[in-house]
Amino acid sequence: FQSKLPEVPTSIFSVMSALAHKENALNLSQGFPDFESDKNLINMVHKAMVNGKNQYAPMPGIFSLRQAISNKMEHLYGVSYNPETEITITAGATQAIFTAIATTVKKDDEVLIFKPAYDCYEPTIQLFGGKAIAVQLDPESFIIDWKLVKSLITDKTRMIIVNTPHNPSGRILTAIDMLQLENILKDTNILLLSDEVYEHIIFDGELHQTAALYPVLAERAFITASFGKTFHNTGWKIGYCLAPKELMAEFRKVHQFNVFSVNHPTQVALAEYLKTPSNYLNLNNFYQQKRDLFLSLIKDTRFEFIPSKGTYFQLLNFKNITDESDYDFAIRLTKEQKIASVPISVFNENGLDTKVLRFCFAKTDETIKKAAEILCNI
Ligand code: PMP
Ligand code: GLN
Secondary structure, three states: OOOOOOOOOOOHHHHHHHHHHHHOOEEOOOOOOOOOOOHHHHHHHHHHHHOOOOOOOOOOOOHHHHHHHHHHHHHHHOOOOOOOOOEEEEOHHHHHHHHHHHHHOOOOOEEEEEEOOOOOHHHHHHHOOOEEEEEEOOOOOOOOOHHHHHHOOOOOEEEEEEEOOOOOOOOOOOHHHHHHHHHHHOOOOOEEEEEOOOOOOEOOOOOOOOHHHOHHHHOOEEEEEEHHHHOOOHHHOOEEEEOOHHHHHHHHHHHHHHOOOOOHHHHHHHHHHOOOOHHHHOHHHHHHHHHHHHHHHHOOOOOEOOOOOEOOEEEEEOOOOOOOOHHHHHHHHHHHHOEEOEEHHHHOHHHOOOOEEEEEOOOOHHHHHHHHHHHHOO
């Protein structure tokens, strides 16, 4: 048997979470909250189950949830997505990303991605015969050199994938970035996949720059989102994809055979829950407090950092502590100090090791304090 993905290992999230569990370590590796989703939302799922919403949902998702997402896009950004034709509910953002790539990328197509990159993009591109063209970002600023991006465009470029706020760096794209991207894409047939799962986790009063706000981007963009990040229930695996009608029609042709439709009772509950904007608009403050608590507690350690601007991840540079590889150091910290993180070389081009670990601060204040105490003794 010839592997279709010979180079692809088990995801670092599985590896580190399993090790954290085995070693009984604080798990700040895989990104998920260690606190509960709102009880009201959980009760709404229960109610939907009791009310018999236990059979297949419609293929693109239930209409009331698509309508609620459409209302949210209108209310937040003043943009219009038709719930009938331009919104599809997916099994998390992962399936939205997989399906968007499966729908569009053919053999020998090139897809530009920025490294460090979230781990599902590249293998999915490869599965469909495409080639990921990696742009390695500066390890400190993570700023995109748009001139370089432009120079990498060829007649094989099918798609560019951006992610803002960015996992793992916590950087965000600015309006200037989006305009530069528009400049590159205008008058081309290149598609955009804009992974915006941390849309509601953005700090210091910054505004999320959704591709939906930029006409040249919106007309060619699959925008992916995840309720798991926003409502503290990553295990529900519900997200969605937005795209213009023609692209979404193609997306649904794949979606219907990829998964057909996704979990019905949670869709019913989320449709109801989304009607109250404070349920997602308070998230920026909620996580900013956690970021600030974490950083204030570790400011005197030997780790160096630039505060995360978005996502629930903070990068810490350990070059003042050890010469070990980030992978070895992450494993040793888990086994000896009982704290798990993610080495970011796994997201970099050719495993570039910049001596940086990623810590997830989607944790109770108690967990954050325990983690900081450990880091203060390293
Ligand atoms: N994209 C990014 C950047 C992510 O961080 C994640 C989740 N870790 C996903 C996509 C996948 O989201 P979901 O869990 O909804 O599949
Ligand atoms: N997105 C999460 C992270 O970056 C993990 C998702 C997963 O485990 N696949 O940690």
